[in-house]
Amino acid sequence: MRFLHSIRWFIALGIAGLMPPALVQAADVPYVPTPQVVVDAMLKIANVGPNDYLIDLGSGDGRIVITAAKKIGTRGFGVDLDDNLVRIAQRNAEKEGVADRAAFFTRNLFDTDLGKASVISMYLFNSVNLRLRPSLFKLKPGTRLVSHDFDMAKWAPDDKLSVDVPGKSYGPPSSEIFMWVVPADASGQWRWQLPSGDAKMEYDASFEQTFQMVSGTIRSGGRAAPVRDARMRGEIIVFYVATERDGRATRQEFSGRLSGDVIEGHTVIDGVKAPWRATRVSRGRMIIDN
Numbered sequence: 001m002r003f004l005h006s007i008r009w010f011i012a013l014g015i016a017g018l019m020p021p022a023l024v025q026a027a028d029v030p031y032v033p034t035p036q037v038v039v040d041a042m043l044k045i046a047n048v049g050p051n052d053y054l055i056d057l058g059s060g061d062g063r064i065v066i067t068a069a070k071k072i073g074t075r076g077f078g079v080d081l082d083d084n085l086v087r088i089a090q091r092n093a094e095k096e097g098v099a100d101r102a103a104f105f106t107r108n109l110f111d112t113d114l115g116k117a118s119v120i121s122m123y124l125f126n127s128v129n130l131r132l133r134p135s136l137f138k139l140k141p142g143t144r145l146v147s148h149d150f151d152m153a154k155w156a157p158d159d160k161l162s163v164d165v166p167g168k169s170y171g172p173p174s175s176e177i178f179m180w181v182v183p184a185d186a187s188g189q190w191r192w193q194l195p196s197g198d199a200k201m202e203y204d205a206s207f208e209q210t211f212q213m214v215s216g217t218i219r220s221g222g223r224a225a226p227v228r229d230a231r232m233r234g235e236i237i238v239f240y241v242a243t244e245r246d247g248r249a250t251r252q253e254f255s256g257r258l259s260g261d262v263i264e265g266h267t268v269i270d271g272v273k274a275p276w277r278a279t280r281v282s283r284g285r286m287i288i289d290n
């Protein structure tokens with residue numbers, strides 16, 4: 001009886017918004033708004049366009065999603081644990097005439113389905129970014145992630161930018177912006193053929209991948225050479241191989257789009273471009289947890 005009474009008491013307090021603080025989900029990061037000049041730079045570095053779907057994790061007063069909706073026509077939503085901020089964001093979206101494209105929900109960012117996003121923005125702590133990192137890696141390759149001031153440790157950004165923010169409310173008068181593109185997994189054994197005179201040369205490659213960085217070896221005609229400057233940017237792979245042609249050193253460049261177990265693109269040597277199609281014969285395991 002006493003137990004039932006306690007439950008009713010908790011429900012009543014919850015409804016009245018008076019739940020004891022220990023039972024309310026604590027914010028992982030306090031509310032600090034991103035200065036408008038930084039919002040604009042975040043949207044620019046992530047190349048946000050009208051066909052993108054933007055999710056802001058911990059959306060505060062909604063300024064990132066609202067700016068994208070207003071200036072670019074982007075659709076999206078923000079989530080925040082703070083119900084009051086969510087209401088402010090909804091009112092701001094209405095005021096700016098973008099409530100049809102910019103929605104806000106009271107929700108824990110860790111319980112948010114990110115599957116619809118083509119861009120995710122964050123102004124969280126490193127520790128929170130790192131907790132999110134495994135889920136971010138499962139997003140569709142090519143999804144862009146843009147973070148204000150906090151990076152993702154060993155997952156180096158694909159792009160970064162420093163923006164002057166005179167009068168910033170804390171720290172130095174500037175902001176760092178980091179941008180990552182979720183990479184496709186190119187790890188494993190690959191094979192392709194390229195014409196060589198009237199014949200065809202067989203190539204075997206083994207690629208390892210840590211985050212977006214690729215390393216590996218290509219074997220052909222009894223020779224082996226390391227791949228150089230190899231990396232993924234979303235589904236796009238680029239690398240080159242130092243090689244020899246007519247007794248002189250040159251480089252052969254490769255670039256292509258990876259889809260499933262196929263890469264299609266082209267290779268260039270001495271300015272001559274040829275189609276390149278590689279198929280994966282066995283999969284590896286991309287390292288994303290160091």
Ligand SMILES: C[S@@+](CC[C@H](N)C(=O)[O-])C[C@H]1O[C@@H](n2cnc3c(N)ncnc32)[C@H](O)[C@@H]1O
Binds near residue numbers: 056
């Ligand atoms: C630094 S503010 C950033 C606000 C906004 N994104 C911006 O850049 O102006 C971080 C926000 O994350 C919210 N937050 C913290 N932990 C959260 C969580 N676990 N789930 C959802 N929101 C959270 C806070 O309430 C706060 O509004």
